[in-house]
Amino acid sequence: MGLPLVTRDVARSIYYYAGGESELPRFEDLPPTIQLFYIEEAEAAISAIVKHIRFLSTQAQQETHLDEYKLMAGAVLDALAETLER
Numbered sequence: 745m746g747l748p749l750v751t752r753d754v755a756r757s758i759y760y761y762a763g764g765e766s767e768l769p770r771f772e773d774l775p776p777t778i779q780l781f782y783i784e785e786a787e788a789a790i791s792a793i794v795k796h797i798r799f800l801s802t803q804a805q806q807e808t809h810l811d812e813y814k815l816m817a818g819a820v821l822d823a824l825a826e827t828l829e830r
Contacts, residue, residue: 754786755779797824 756771759782771779801818 751783751786751790754790755782758782758785758789802826 759771759774760768771782800823
């Protein structure tokens with residue numbers, strides 16, 4: 745997977761999100777096997793997001809007029825934000 749720093753940050757976020765409001769041990773203090781589980785989850789999440797970004801970017805690249813490209817680029821960014829929020 746891409747950047748290990750990003751992957752670990754996403755893994756840490758998944759860990760804390762899954763824990764809800766409860767007090768959890770620090771991610772860095774977890775046994776490596778448990779950290780690996782969250783890292784694998786992060787890789788899957790990032791993979792899904794990248795797939796959507798690539799699809800949206802190919803749609804934007806098919807536009808030939810500058811104004812249409814700007815409109816499509818805006819739509820791509822909106823779709824990316826929407827994807828990340830869900």
